[in-house]
Amino acid sequence: MIFNCRRTASVVLVLLILSAAHGRQLTDWAAKIRSDHPRLFFNADSWPDVRQRALGDERKWYENIKGRVDRLNEQSLDASKPGEMGPQAAWAAFVFRMTGDERYLKIAKTSLEKSLSFYEACFEQKKTVNWYSTSRVHATLAWDWLYNDLSEAERRSYMSRLVKVIDKVVKARPSIYRENMSGYNTGFYGVRNCLWFIGCTAYDTGIETELVNEWLVWGHDENRKLLEYRRKARGDDGGGASSTLGYIFGAYPWAEQNFFYTWLSATGENIAPNWPGSAMLANYIIWNWIAADPEPLEFG
Incomplete structure (x- = not known):
């Protein structure tokens, strides 16, 4: 009996130590994340400038986006x-x-609800939502940007459903066909790319705390590994994580740029100057340029 008590106490002590270590790992930089919302791409401080730009220099872009929303019909x-x-x-x-x-x-909430139902239906049918994380990242952005205009019940329901269904997809064995599980050493635009965005905005909200904290740390670390991997891959000529130019000039830049902007909006820290490789992409285009008529060709 004494032995069992001692063993139990030892196990509890180990768990407490591990928990404390994990907490320190999380708190070390997670404490920088602002407590309010929105946090992703803009925040309460930067929003006035974003709004002014949307109504000024980027008005054509804004009117295009607004027009897309206005054209959504009742059936959709x-x-x-x-x-x-x-x-x-x-x-x-x-x-x-x-x-x-x-x-x-109302349109935003309906679109979010329809999307969550779609993600859940896809998993139940073991079908991919999309090769790209784009839809699910946008759903996360909608939740973040609407946070202050959602009821507590809506916040919890939407985010909990999103976390649970993505967790199922990530853990599915065998993996769901055509569900992109890419990581730091490729394009990193598959479903696991969502984990950083969800972890960042849902952190410290009390919603699915264990997974959210896990994803926050994993997403941060994976993006940091991505930046280092691409720094080495670029060398002094530019480029990135692939020799295929269609990838390098297409979706590959999304991950690093999105991490730069969301880290800035969530913490106030601009880390982009520490990773200047992205600015060398223009050099890489010229480096691979082959003059030809009627349009230039490329190496590869």
Whole structure:
């Protein structure tokens, strides 16, 4: 009996030590994340400038986004029918923030609800949502940007559903066909790319805390590994994690740029100057340029 008590006490002590170590690992830099929302790409401090730019230099872009939302019809917004509408949710959330028009809030929430139902249905059918993380990242952005205009019940329901379904996808064995699990040494634009965004915005909200904290740390570390991997791959000529130019000039830059911007908006720290390799992409284009008519060719 004494032996069992001692063994139990030892196990508890080890667990407490591990928990404390994990807490220190998380707190070391997670404490930099602002406590309010939004946190992703802009925050309460930068929003006035974002709004002014959208109404000024980028007005054409903003009107295009607003027009896309305005053109959504009743059929596409039928909440009873699942649909991949993560981007639409984010567009509508942005327009709502710009205008304050409750109609756009409703569109954003409906699009988010339809998307969550779609993600869940895809998993149940063991089908991929998309090769790219784009839809699910946009759904996360919509939640973040709408945070202050959602009820507590809505916040919890939306984020909990998103976390649970992505967790199922990531842990599925065998992996779901055509569900991209890429990491730091490739394009990193598959489903696991979502973990940083979710961890960053849901941190310290009390929603799915264990997974959110785990994803926050993993997402941060994976993005840091990505930056270092690409720094070495670029050398002094530019480029990135692939010799295929269509990848390098296409979706590959998304991960690092998105991490730079979201780290800045969430913590106030601009780390981009510490990783100047992205600025060498233009040099890499010229380096691979072959003059020809009617248009230039490329190596590879």
